[in-house]
Amino acid sequence: MTVSITQFEQDLPQTDDFKSIVLNNTPLIDVRAPVEFSQGAFPNTVNLPLMTDEERQKVGICYKQYGNEAAVKLGHKLVNEQVREPRVQSWRAFMEAHPDALLYCFRGGMRSKISQQWLKDSGREIVRLKGGYKAFRRYLIDFLEAVPTTFPQSGIQPVVLAGRTGSGKTLLLQQLQNTVDLEGLAHHRGSAFGRHATPQPTQINFENALAMELIRFQETPHRRLVIEDEGRNIGTVYMSKELFEFFKGGSRVVLETPLEERIAITLDEYVVQAQKEYPSVDDWKAFMLAAFNRIQKRLGGERYQRVLQQFNQALQIQLSSGSIDEHQTWIETLLVEYYDPMYDYQMQKRQHKVEFSGSIQEIVDYLQSPQNA
Structure with a gap:
């Protein structure tokens, strides 16, 4: 069975303007697996995963045993076009209600990029977070750690x-x-x-x-x-x-x-x-x-x-x-x-x-x- 691998377009849009996201209460789509979302996420975020916990686990094991290429193929096999369609539709429905929504995965890499491309293939464009959850989380923690210094400096x-x-x-x-x-x-x-x-x-x-x-x-x-x-x-x-x-x-x-x-x-x-x-x-x-x-x-x-x-x-x-x-x-x-x-x-x-x-x-x-x- 031939597995169709996602082909990415050049320059899919990204943003790391995390301050703007906070100030505007920008809605976010988290495409990580539910187990990741339950451990930590951001306010104003909905979990609409690219893969289920079980699918993610299988891909992770495959990656450790056989490398990235094999893991990508397995991921596309598990989330085939039939499985994919309702997931894309759930992203589109959220975007209909929240046109300014952004999208992220853990590091802003493969999972969010695939989701972004699938949405574009379906006729909807969305911006993904550069660096994903990890970068946004780092931004927030750095801000929190600096408050005892920066707040007095701001009066x-x-x-x-x-x-x-x-x-x-x-x-x-x-x-x-x-x-x-x-x-x-x-x-x-x-x-x-x-x-x-x-x-x-x-x-x-x-x-x-x-x-x-x-x-x-x-x-x-x-x-x-x-x-x-x-x-x-x-x-x-x-x-x-x-x-x-x-x-x-x-x-x-x-x-x-x-x-x-x-x-x-x-x-x-x-x-x-x-x-x-x-x-x-x-x-x-x-x-x-x-x-x-x-x-x-x-x-x-x-x-x-x-x-x-x-x-x-x-x-x-x-x-x-x-x-x-x-x-x-x-x-x-x-x-x-x-x-x-x-x-x-x-x-x-x-x-x-x-x-x-x-x-x-x-x-x-x-x-x-x-x-x-």
């Missing part, structure tokens, strides 16, 4: 938004334009109870998304970057030591919220909104019990049993009457007896100078004033 300084657990820091950030939401990018609320029902991004995806947010921020007129007071680790993802220390070196703005409001905010976030994420209340209960168990040692035996009893009682009342009010009891216990002492200890330990403190509205007004934007 950009971090402002750290501190405040007790439940004070509404995320709610405040949502009212500002000169901010990067680290918890949002990490898909985690930043506490023992902060995990969502759906998984966090991979470390690679977190870094890619964070770099893109900071690239866009640098192009704004804002010279103060407001970020929430976080640890270096946010759930399973983390910031580099240098970037974390740069953020932590910013001036402090402290959100002061009365306990009653903090309880209400926590109730909404960790009970009302969290329960909506799970298929059933039982699934949410299992998550919460596991979270309580993770902090059992730090709570201490007596307090752990007391909080657990308050939680179980609140859940029973909710299931029998539909009322969630009783959940305020265990929330108050955790805030006052567990989170507040930790917060007080950290604030005393760090001895950071507080630039401003106040309510959500007072801080919003302060940070939106011309001299602080």
Whole structure:
């Protein structure tokens, strides 16, 4: 059986203007295999692979055993014209919806070039990323590593938004334009109870998304970057030591919220909104019990049993009457007896100078004033 090998036209268009891609939120087609995509990709990207995981594996084995020419022939045999057609159609459909889309594979070589040529043969032209995923990823990592140097050079300084657990820091950030939401990018609320029902991004995806947010921020007129007071680790993802220390070196703005409001905010976030994420209340209960168990040692035996009893009682009342009010009891216990002492200890330990403190509205007004934007 004769295998038809793709013939490439000269000067198929490429681009390595990665900054423009970030600033314009350019849609991307990733033609790598699904297993590669799952390990790391870019925001605003769809995985429409040239080869399945199994096909890629077979070609890879062939390459190691018999060399490039044999691997190329096997690839074309596996992805023959009949197999090829629906894949090309999926690329064309994405391009219909996103005319400015670009295309990439791992190194910007054979796979993306073949995909690009097949699209051209079908009547559609697309530009591929020069250097592919690897080059774009390198660009983002280089930018991220340089932020502690380049941001001060650009006159950009971090402002750290501190405040007790439940004070509404995320709610405040949502009212500002000169901010990067680290918890949002990490898909985690930043506490023992902060995990969502759906998984966090991979470390690679977190870094890619964070770099893109900071690239866009640098192009704004804002010279103060407001970020929430976080640890270096946010759930399973983390910031580099240098970037974390740069953020932590910013001036402090402290959100002061009365306990009653903090309880209400926590109730909404960790009970009302969290329960909506799970298929059933039982699934949410299992998550919460596991979270309580993770902090059992730090709570201490007596307090752990007391909080657990308050939680179980609140859940029973909710299931029998539909009322969630009783959940305020265990929330108050955790805030006052567990989170507040930790917060007080950290604030005393760090001895950071507080630039401003106040309510959500007072801080919003302060940070939106011309001299602080």
